[in-house]
Amino acid sequence: MNENNAMKHTPTPHIDARPGDIAESILLPGDPLRAKFIADNFLENVTQFNHTRGMLGYTGYFKGKRVSVMGTGMGCPSIGIYSYELIHYYGVKNLIRIGTAGSMQPQVKLRDVIIAIGSCTETNYLATYQLPGDYSCTASYKLLRQAVQGAEEMDLPYHVGNILCTDAFYKPDLPKTGVSWADMGVLACEMESTALYANAAYGKANALCILTISDSPFEEEEISAEGRQNSFTRMMELALSII
Numbered sequence: 001m002n003e004n005n006a007m008k009h010t011p012t013p014h015i016d017a018r019p020g021d022i023a024e025s026i027l028l029p030g031d032p033l034r035a036k037f038i039a040d041n042f043l044e045n046v047t048q049f050n051h052t053r054g055m056l057g058y059t060g061y062f063k064g065k066r067v068s069v070m071g072t073g074m075g076c077p078s079i080g081i082y083s084y085e086l087i088h089y090y091g092v093k094n095l096i097r098i099g100t101a102g103s104m105q106p107q108v109k110l111r112d113v114i115i116a117i118g119s120c121t122e123t124n125y126l127a128t129y130q131l132p133g134d135y136s137c138t139a140s141y142k143l144l145r146q147a148v149q150g151a152e153e154m155d156l157p158y159h160v161g162n163i164l165c166t167d168a169f170y171k172p173d174l175p176k177t178g179v180s181w182a183d184m185g186v187l188a189c190e191m192e193s194t195a196l197y198a199n200a201a202y203g204k205a206n207a208l209c210i211l212t213i214s215d216s217p218f219e220e221e222e223i224s225a226e227g228r229q230n231s232f233t234r235m236m237e238l239a240l241s242i243i
Contacts, residue, residue, distance in 0.1 A: 012085045015057065015070075017049040023059055023068040025094040025243040026086060027236070028079065030192065032056040032071030034098075038236055039069055055082070062240045072097070075167060076125040076195035083196050087203035094143065095207045096239045097196055100214035100232070101163060101188035108187050110216050110223065113158040113235055115139075115147045116209040119193035120186055122166045126198055137165075137197035140206035146242035147210055154241075156234055161187045163209065165194040188213060210239050 010019055029035050035056050039046045043060030050057030050070060057070030070086075072079040079097070086092040101114055108114070119137040126135055144160075151158040164181045166189055181189075193209045200207030212232045214223045 009089050012089050014052055014055070014081055015050050015085050015090070016052045017057065017090065019090070021047075021049040021059060022057070022086065022090045022092060023066040024092060025065075026068040026070060026092050026096070027239050027243075028070060028072045028083070028095055028097045028196070030072055030074055030079075030099050032073075035069045035071045041233075042236065042240060043067065043069070062243065065243055067240065067243045068092075072192065074169075075191050076123045076165065079192040080125060080195035080199060083199045083207075084203070087199060087205045093205050094140075094243065095196060095200055095205060096143065096242070097192060097207070097209040097211075098232075098235055098239045099190055099192065099209070099211050101190040101211040103188050103213045103216035103218060104164065104182045104186055105188075106218045108159055108213055108216070109157065110213050110219055110221055111157070111232075112213045113151060113156050113238065114163060114188050114209075114211040114213065115144060115151065115158055115160045116163045116193055116211065117144065117160060118162045119165045119197050119209070120162055120181060120184075121194040122164065122168075123194050124167075125195045129198065129202065135198065137194050137201070139197065139208045140200070143206050143208035143242060147208060147238060150238050150241045154234065154238060156238065159187050161185065163187055163193055163211065164189040166191060210235055
């Protein structure tokens with residue numbers, strides 16, 4: 001879509017922003033209150049560009065670089081809508097999801113950071129593209145390389161590999177049949193990466209998921225909802241460092 005046609009479609013039904021209100025690089029937490037936390041604690045000269053449906057969005061500056069941050073909600077349908085509009089109607093070029101995930105491996109500990117190469121999926125989101133086969137949803141190598149370098153410099157406990165994107169947060173306890181995702185080395189589970197990676201590929205944009213482990217079946221400790229909102233500052237700093 002050319003620039004003139006894009007301008008005709010803004011504001012969109014879900015983002016109450018004008019052309020130019022949103023930076024070319026954006027952080028995408030699922031929780032809109034986490035977007036507000038980032039804007040309040042990391043950005044300068046902040047302006048709010050969205051509050052439609054409570055999905056808060058802000059643009060400001062981090063160390064002199066213009067950056068936006070906006071919530072996406074939960075699941076592929078929700079992030080699918082927002083990422084599509086950001087790419088096609090607002091010209092966003094770099095989309096970095098910062099969220100939480102559940103560990104699927106004993107060596108992946110609570111508060112560890114996952115830098116997701118690829119998104120395995122149980123969702124049906126890719127069916128919208130009517131591809132003639134199975135598509136491998138992968139991150140932008142440029143962003144992934146910068147994130148790994150940044151994690152090394154920050155001395156973060158991190159893992160690089162595949163994650164699982166699923167539609168179901170709660171699942172019935174069914175007997176295991178065949179090979180599991182964990183058996184295939186998948187590191188963690190979340191709910192948005194497939195739609196983000198697919199939309200970015202189609203829209204010729206860059207995308208990356210950086211996740212903090214908030215749940216683990218291998219550990220007894222639990223992180224509260226407030227903790228999920230406010231305590232994952234190292235992941236936020238890592239994402240901002242590669243914008």
